[in-house]
Every structure is written in C-alpha cells, then in structure tokens.
Amino acid sequence: MPTKERIEKATKVLSCRQSDLRIVLEDITNTHNASAVIRTCDAAGVLNLDIISSSQEPLLVNKAISTRAEKWIQFHYYSSTSDCLRQLKEKGFKIAVTCLRGESLLYTALDYTQPIAIVFGNESEGISKEALELADYKISIPMIGMVHSLNLSVSVGIILYEALKQRWAKGLYKKRRLSPEEFDALLKKWLAKSNEK
Numbered sequence: 001m002p003t004k005e006r007i008e009k010a011t012k013v014l015s016c017r018q019s020d021l022r023i024v025l026e027d028i029t030n031t032h033n034a035s036a037v038i039r040t041c042d043a044a045g046v047l048n049l050d051i052i053s054s055s056q057e058p059l060l061v062n063k064a065i066s067t068r069a070e071k072w073i074q075f076h077y078y079s080s081t082s083d084c085l086r087q088l089k090e091k092g093f094k095i096a097v098t099c100l101r102g103e104s105l106l107y108t109a110l111d112y113t114q115p116i117a118i119v120f121g122n123e124s125e126g127i128s129k130e131a132l133e134l135a136d137y138k139i140s141i142p143m144i145g146m147v148h149s150l151n152l153s154v155s156v157g158i159i160l161y162e163a164l165k166q167r168w169a170k171g172l173y174k175k176r177r178l179s180p181e182e183f184d185a186l187l188k189k190w191l192a193k194s195n196e197k
Helices: 003-013 032-044 079-090 129-134 152-169 182-195
Strands: 019-024 048-052 073-078 094-098 116-120 136-141
Touching: 003 079, 019 032, 019 079, 019 152, 032 048, 032 152, 048 079, 073 079, 079 094, 079 116, 079 129, 094 129, 116 152
Parallel strands: 019 048, 019 116, 048 073, 094 116, 094 136
Antiparallel strands: none
C-alpha cells in the first residue's frame, strides 16, 4: 500500500506531465543512450515516448542508467516511421526533426508550447528521409567543434530543456494537462508501480 507521502509525490509529478510534448526515437540501437533518454524525459515531464523499430522488439532498458524512470513513461511502439508520424499528425501534433542541414532552424527558434513531437534519429545515420519528408520543422543544435555530432541523450536533453523553459514560462507545468479520467487511470497505475524494484 503506498504511503501518504508517495501518493502526494505521484500526484504532484503526474500533475506536471506534458501529454502534448513527445519524444520520438527512430531506430535507436544503443541501449545506454535510450536509457539515458528515458531518464531525461521523466525529468522534463514528458509522459509519452514513441519508439520506431523495424525489429518490433521492445526497447531494452539499462535500469542502472535509467534509474527506473521507465516506470513513469508510457511507451508506444511502431514498426515504421510513416505509421508513427502520420498517427501523431492525426492527433494534432506538429513534427520537428533534428538534423544538421543548412535549412534547419536553430533549436531555440521553435515554439515548443504547441503540441509537438520531436524526432531523433539513430546514432550512425541520423533521421530517415521519410521523417524529413513528414516533418513540419527541421531543427539543429549549433556546433563549432571538429566533430559535428552530439551524443543522442545529450541532444535530447538540450532540446527538451528548451521546451521545458518555454513551457515553464507559459505556466504549462502549473496546471494539469491530462483529463480527469486520464489522470485518475495513470495515478492508479503509478501507485501500483510504486513498490516495484
């Protein structure tokens, strides 16, 4: 049975979850990176993590790296990029993809207070051509070093915390974003998970 303190903490954290801010991982192969992304999503108040994987295997999580943050994230699996992004568009999400192309926006120039899904590609190839074609926005993080790439989890952290900053300034973490029905159902699930190790 969850303690009063645990119930209060779960209620407070769930009240800050941003259901209209999603992270999409496209064919990520590195378990270490994916586990670190999960931890960052939890810290920034992301509720939904979309996983595109042609293998259709569940994401393997390194619990030492994720610090069990996967318990507080909802995972959605897709076998193709078009299935994932088209479904998100139908739900009213704008799609932002991360890329280093010249026509991309500086990541701080995007409005993250709108319903938005941010797509990150795999470690070696980046995002797919399909993701580029379905994107509403292309964004990039400036780099001035010899190597023009960042670790996946670092990139997610930089962009998510820009989204958090914008949403915080607009007061979006101060009011519940979930319907009463969604909130109650998730709170029940969270409290059931509270004693899991």
